[in-house]
Amino acid sequence: MEFSVVTVALLAICLSCLLLFRKGKGQGTGGRLPPGPRPLPIVGNLFQLDPKNMVKSLLALRERYGSVYTIYLGPQPFVALCGYQAVKEALVDQGEEFSGRGDLPVVFRFTQGDGIAFSNGEKWKVLRRFAIQILRDFGMGRRSIEERIQEEAQCVVEELAKTKAEPFDPTFLISRAVSNVICSIVFGDRFDYEDKKFLTLVGLMNDNFQRLSSWWAQVYNLFPHVISYLPGPHNRIFENFEKLRLFVLEMVKLHQETLDPNFPRDFIDCFLLKMQQEKEDPLTYFHTNTLVMTTHNLFFGGTETTSTTLRYGILILLKYPEKQAKVYEEINQAVGPHRSPSIEDRAQMPYTEALIHEIQRFIDIFPMGIPHAVTSDTHFRGYVLPKGTNIMPFFHSVHNDVTKFKDPGRFDPTNFLDENGGFCRHEAFMPFSTGKRVCLGEALARMEIFLFLTTLVQRFTLQPVVPPEEIDTSPLISGLGNVPRPYKFRAIPR
Numbered sequence: 448m449e450f451s452v453v454t455v456a457l458l459a460i461c462l463s464c465l466l467l468f469r470k471g472k473g474q475g476t477g478g479r480l481p482p483g484p485r486p487l488p489i490v491g492n493l494f495q496l497d498p499k500n501m502v503k504s505l506l507a508l509r510e511r512y513g514s515v516y517t518i519y520l521g522p523q524p525f526v527a528l529c530g531y532q533a534v535k536e537a538l539v540d541q542g543e544e545f546s547g548r549g550d551l552p553v554v555f556r557f558t559q560g561d562g563i564a565f566s567n568g569e570k571w572k573v574l575r576r577f578a579i580q581i582l583r584d585f586g587m588g589r590r591s592i593e594e595r596i597q598e599e600a601q602c603v604v605e606e607l608a609k610t611k612a613e614p615f616d617p618t619f620l621i622s623r624a625v626s627n628v629i630c631s632i633v634f635g636d637r638f639d640y641e642d643k644k645f646l647t648l649v650g651l652m653n654d655n656f657q658r659l660s661s662w663w664a665q666v667y668n669l670f671p672h673v674i675s676y677l678p679g680p681h682n683r684i685f686e687n688f689e690k691l692r693l694f695v696l697e698m699v700k701l702h703q704e705t706l707d708p709n710f711p712r713d714f715i716d717c718f719l720l721k722m723q724q725e726k727e728d729p730l731t732y733f734h735t736n737t738l739v740m741t742t743h744n745l746f747f748g749g750t751e752t753t754s755t756t757l758r759y760g761i762l763i764l765l766k767y768p769e770k771q772a773k774v775y776e777e778i779n780q781a782v783g784p785h786r787s788p789s790i791e792d793r794a795q796m797p798y799t800e801a802l803i804h805e806i807q808r809f810i811d812i813f814p815m816g817i818p819h820a821v822t823s824d825t826h827f828r829g830y831v832l833p834k835g836t837n838i839m840p841f842f843h844s845v846h847n848d849v850t851k852f853k854d855p856g857r858f859d860p861t862n863f864l865d866e867n868g869g870f871c872r873h874e875a876f877m878p879f880s881t882g883k884r885v886c887l888g889e890a891l892a893r894m895e896i897f898l899f900l901t902t903l904v905q906r907f908t909l910q911p912v913v914p915p916e917e918i919d920t921s922p923l924i925s926g927l928g929n930v931p932r933p934y935k936f937r938a939i940p941r
């Protein structure tokens with residue numbers, strides 16, 4: 448069922464008037480918020496926003512109000528941070544105060560603030576610390592996970608070889624390969640690519656990333672109390688999440704039945720052992736529900752973001768064959784044709800490193816980040832943000848900051864190269880965010896992107912099925928995430 452924005456707005460106004468108007472966080476609590484467009488009761492700044500193109504709306508507001516402004520999403524004020532300097536001053540220089548998780552109603556309905564990604568306070572700190580430790584023990588810092596990714600990349604190569612250079616849509620192959628890496632860490636094993644249940648799970652995650660990025664989800668975030676009661680495509684998000692939750696719960700039960708305290712096999716086993724250790728502690732954060740939500744965070748977070756990045760990355764290599772050729776040349780020199788690329792090779796492959804960074808900058812996968820909140824009354828640039836005020840780190844404006852990147856609208860790996868052709872880091876590179884909430888899977892994701900992409904280019908010429916100049920790299924859907932347009936390509940064996 449399709450509603451126009453105006454219909455939804457009218458419904459929201461009517462129904463909201465029937466509900467008790469809740470005062471948003473940060474309102475009437477003695478704060479002094481940055482300037483912004485005047486909000487209307489209940490609908491906030493709806494009429495200044497286009498839910499189908501939030502990025503454009505937010506950029507227009509920046510022109511008018513500067514790099515720090517207040518925008519009301521429904522009745523809730525959000526302080527938008529635009530450009531590198533503002534984001535860095537908040538998330539890094541005042542990291543502790545800006546480390547809270549803000550409101551994302553479309554996800555909160557499912558998480559209820561449990562798990563890592565959507566929890567706050569002590570619970571978040573304890574769970575995050577625990578997860579980082581286990582990820583380190585089970586893989587990210589160790590050689591074993593590199594080998595796991597290399598093996599999975601070979602499985603992808605075998606599957607691509609079967610296409611016999613016929614046009615092929617890589618979406619689900621890439622998602623299954625990437626998902627298998629995080630599955631090995633959290634569930635202790637990978638799935639066969641033909642496993643029906645696995646295919647369904649990967650399909651649910653892919654579908655939800657698209658739905659969370661749709662304009663419906665943006666409208667839901669504006670008026671959750673109203674839209675919750677309406678039929679519409681947003682309900683599929685909750686159904687999909689529930690199916691994923693039930694799958695994780697089933698895995699947890701299987702682990703409980705076979706747990707050997709002396710040989711924890713994976714993340715779930717470690718969490719179960721921690722639950723046993725702390726079972727007498729009434730204040731413990733280690734419960735079955737939290738285990739399910741935390742595992743779900745890793746499973747979903749570890750699958751969709753990395754596979755979308757890879758899928759987008761391949762599309763960009765198809766559009767720029769001369770850049771793909773440069774990557775191949777570097778692989779040839781550093782790795783040669785016989786062995787698998789390894790993480791150590793990164794140091795000898797500055798162009799490829801730069802290209803991967805440029806892919807991540809250019810595709811800007813979370814253009815508006817994931818909302819933060821201030822954890823205490825916070826003084827920032829002369830304003831006073833009351834505790835709990837929502838913060839929007841507008842990463843699109845960082846990745847397109849003209850003071851940091853020359854011609855940011857253009858795909859150009861030299862953004863990450865010095866004058867001698869060496870790789871150079873860039874302070875305004877923030878696809879994983881920055882500060883205390885920075886993505887905890889960054890190291891794993893970076894390994895995966897490098898190993899999967901280089902293995903593919905080592906073994907195949909990735910050839911478009913349309914002239915490169917016709918390839919459109921702008922996102923098909925842009926909301927919470929940027930989703931690339933579907934495409935096919937030919938994998939021609941080298």
Ligand code: HEM
Pocket residue numbers: 563564565575629744745746748749750752753756812813816817818878879880881883884885886887888889891892
């Ligand atoms: C290219 C791949 C990835 C990208 C671009 C990405 C990006 C992000 C971003 C922007 C955030 C929000 C940070 C913030 O609130 O400021 C985040 C959080 C998170 N990511 Fe990732 N991520 C990726 C891969 C992964 C992987 C592989 C995992 C699993 C191991 C993962 C797990 C998480 C978790 C659990 C959080 C929540 C952190 C917290 O709230 O403390 N991500 N990620």
